[in-house]
Amino acid sequence: MATTILDLDPTRDGRPGVYGGGYAGYREGREAELARWEEEYEQQLSEHVRLQQALSEAQNRLSTGWRPPKGTGKHQRATRAGALVRSVHRRQDDLDRHQVTAPVPPRRFSMPGLPAWPGVVLLRAEGVAVGGRLHSTSLSLTSGDRLAVTGPNGAGKSTLLSVLAGRLAPDTGRVHRARGVRLRLLGQGVTAGDAPAGP
Numbered sequence: 001m002a003t004t005i006l007d008l009d010p011t012r013d014g015r016p017g018v019y020g021g022g023y024a025g026y027r028e029g030r031e032a033e034l035a036r037w038e039e040e041y042e043q044q045l046s047e048h049v050r051l052q053q054a055l056s057e058a059q060n061r062l063s064t065g066w067r068p069p070k071g072t073g074k075h076q077r078a079t080r081a082g083a084l085v086r087s088v089h090r091r092q093d094d095l096d097r098h099q100v101t102a103p104v105p106p107r108r109f110s111m112p113g114l115p116a117w118p119g120v121v122l123l124r125a126e127g128v129a130v131g132g133r134l135h136s137t138s139l140s141l142t143s144g145d146r147l148a149v150t151g152p153n154g155a156g157k158s159t160l161l162s163v164l165a166g167r168l169a170p171d172t173g174r175v176h177r178a179r180g181v182r183l184r185l186l187g188q189g190v191t192a193g194d195a196p197a198g199p
Contacts, residue, residue, distance in 0.1 A: 128173035
């Protein structure tokens with residue numbers, strides 16, 4: 001339903017991106033922006049290489065006593081190579097002051113590979129309940145199953161998931177997990193304590 005999207009992912013200038021046209025417009029605009037960022041970064045890398053080569057050539061000319069062709073004025077012959085070095089250094093300093101950071105690819109979420117254990121019960125809850133938040137609930141998940149937890153606000157959906165993930169102990173009932181099963185709960189929001197330490 002959103003018509004304008006504010007994107008807080010990293011950008012070329014460090015400012016949030018604003019995209020119109022709904023989600024489709026955001027996807028299109030974000031991909032175009034990332035492509036421009038990558039192109040500008042590649043151009044700057046090429047320019048750095050070119051400048052480094054020019055600087056190296058100018059320094060080689062100085063060290064070998066290079067002079068312009070005969071016929072060039074005496075003053076120009078004496079100062080031209082040094083002026084070239086100073087010019088390249090100025091350009092390189094300017095590039096360093098306005099350096100473009102490497103594009104940061106947007107984060108992607110992908111499910112890990114899940115081995116198939118036909119017929120194995122991975123998770124079973126028996127009469128789990130939490131006072132005032134979750135009525136007695138039982139369920140069983142076999143390898144390959146998918147479960148959708150639905151219900152109105154306050155029905156205990158988040159509480160049930162917290163109990164199944166082991167974050168919350170039920171007042172009554174038990175949760176059984178098969179040996180080697182790893183459970184992860186992706187919450188609805190991220191608090192400061194939940195923020196990942198790295199990418």
